Amino acid sequence: MSDVGETCHFNYSINLIILIQIRINEHVYLKDPESSKLGRSIVTHSIALIDEIGFEQATFKKLAEGIGSTEASIYRYFENKHKLLIYLVSWYWNWLEYQLMFSTNNVPSAEDRLKIAMKVISQPHTFQSDLLHIDAEALHRIVVGESPKAYLSKEVDGDNKEGYFMSYKRLCACIADICREINPTYAYPTALVSTMVESAHNQSFFAQHLPRLTEIKNGNENEVTEFLTEVVMRVLKN
């Protein structure tokens, strides 16, 4: 099998392969992990490792052992663990943005598009997601449990200047635009969307670990979607 380089694959039952580039801000990595086998292996295995033992417990040493490589080699791709997390989370946001574009395409009603958006942010894996070397469900779990750590740090302003949170901002901006279509007079569309995106993760996490903080039942992601959709619709309705 040849090396396809900087690509991600979506397979369809018909004989067609669509190649999608999921581009990450190049300052996040020292060397593009999509450009080599080791790089892709780092991404694949880091998702499995963080999903399994959590971000704080994960180290480049353990990751290197899992891959059969060395700490020093991983440091050639990512400056540190924090940058790796930012990379993974950015990848996730870009993937969601693609899913949103794809699944709202040719949907004329803004309300319908907003409903799709709420589903995309709360249960992305129900859309197409059989990617080559990225375990999308594990990545989703990581985002639910670890993504706030990407921006909740003292380096947030520097990281932001480097553009590390562009992917997140773009996704929120897309959905906020739909909100504006529905109600152009509402004053806080972006705040509403970022609240909904964070809530999608929180509610899913609470349902699993702190069930007294939500009525939503563990694993019932339809309920999360329903909750978010209802909130956003009521807020935007006049």
Add this chain to the structure above:
Amino acid sequence: MSDVGETCHFNYSINLIILIQIRINEHVYLKDPESSKLGRSIVTHSIALIDEIGFEQATFKKLAEGIGSTEASIYRYFENKHKLLIYLVSWYWNWLEYQLMFSTNNVPSAEDRLKIAMKVISQPHTFQSDLLHIDAEALHRIVVGESPKAYLSKEVDGDNKEGYFMSYKRLCACIADICREINPTYAYPTALVSTMVESAHNQSFFAQHLPRLTEIKNGNENEVTEFLTEVVMRVLKN
């Protein structure tokens, strides 16, 4: 000045001192920090330290240096840094609950009480807050920037079994009760409240560090309150 022991003080202009106990689940600490001078010093200085350099950069060693004590002494009060964070955050939730009780007392309208609750969660320092050794504003900043780290860990289930998140749950339950009074048929009052509480922090953080994720302007906490109040009212209105 005599040692007042396990107490917190609210001072009023009239000649009256009200003593309030802010009780934290006793498993969070090894030895009650309110029971000694050193303990209180640990709490006071840890708030200043975390506020200044952030939770990840803070260490017991740096804290000990700041106090003029030693790592080993701090370890007699808190098993580790994570437990200290849980202690501080729990203290904050208890304090908010007290503020909520106090400021909604004798307010007959549930809508009015909910509005007060939204203000309490988004700008707690506008209520009385001149405490003895706790810098409430710094603690609020810590909660905004670090509190999700208290539960976003692999130990969350164990910590929850120990009851470390009771304070948070109690506060949310109180506010959810007000929501049920306003609209007894709404299916997700607790989910709505936990979403609002987290959003209060997120929107404040975004306004300061990632302004493209919100319309709210940095420092304008009235806007956060307004945003939350509007959301919660529209969601609960029939």
Add this chain to the structure above:
DNA sequence: ACCAAAATAATAGCAATACTACCATTTGCA
């Protein structure tokens, strides 16, 4: 005021983490 018990300080040490540096080997490709 004095003694015993408790609390704290001082020091040391250890294993793990988060890197960095250096050099040897392999691989890709011109």
Add this chain to the structure above:
DNA sequence: TGCAAATGGTAGTATTGCTATTATTTTGGT
């Protein structure tokens, strides 16, 4: 074939997170 880039292997350092031991101070009770 040969050169450069990528990777592997090894080592080493500073810091972190924590424990243990002992010395000193503080305290509360008689």
